[in-house]
Amino acid sequence: MFVARNLIVALATVLDYALWAYMWVFIIRAVLSWVSPDPYNPIVRALYAITEPVLSLLRRKLPLFAGAIDFSPMVAILIILFLQRFVVRTLIDLAMRMP
Numbered sequence: 001m002f003v004a005r006n007l008i009v010a011l012a013t014v015l016d017y018a019l020w021a022y023m024w025v026f027i028i029r030a031v032l033s034w035v036s037p038d039p040y041n042p043i044v045r046a047l048y049a050i051t052e053p054v055l056s057l058l059r060r061k062l063p064l065f066a067g068a069i070d071f072s073p074m075v076a077i078l079i080i081l082f083l084q085r086f087v088v089r090t091l092i093d094l095a096m097r098m099p
Contacts, residue, residue, distance in 0.1 A: 005098045012091035016084060023080045025050055030073045051076075 029047045037044045051073075058072040 001099050005095045008091055008095035008098075012088045012095070015091070016088045019080050019084050019088070022050075023077055026073050026076050026080070033070075 025047060029051050032044060032047065039045070054076050055072045058075055059070075062072070062075065
């Protein structure tokens with residue numbers, strides 16, 4: 001049973017790292033939106049390609065605009081933090097309770 005426990009802990013750890021990386025991508029995109037970067041820069045295009053599916057879904061589902069301010073990146077970050085606190089910790093607790 002220790003193999004299954006270690007597998008679940010490893011999956012939880014990888015998921016936690018992936019969520020942290022995705023959160024930092026949203027933060028970097030939000031900071032870049034303040035300085036209006038070159039839209040043809042490959043790094044900027046990659047950031048937009050990675051984050052736009054989630055942000056466009058949030059914009060469609062929730063009215064997150066207050067004037068000229070877009071709150072969808074903040075909501076996305078809050079969702080990521082919730083997933084880290086709930087899903088990752090649940091997986092780790094599940095693994096620790098295995099015999």
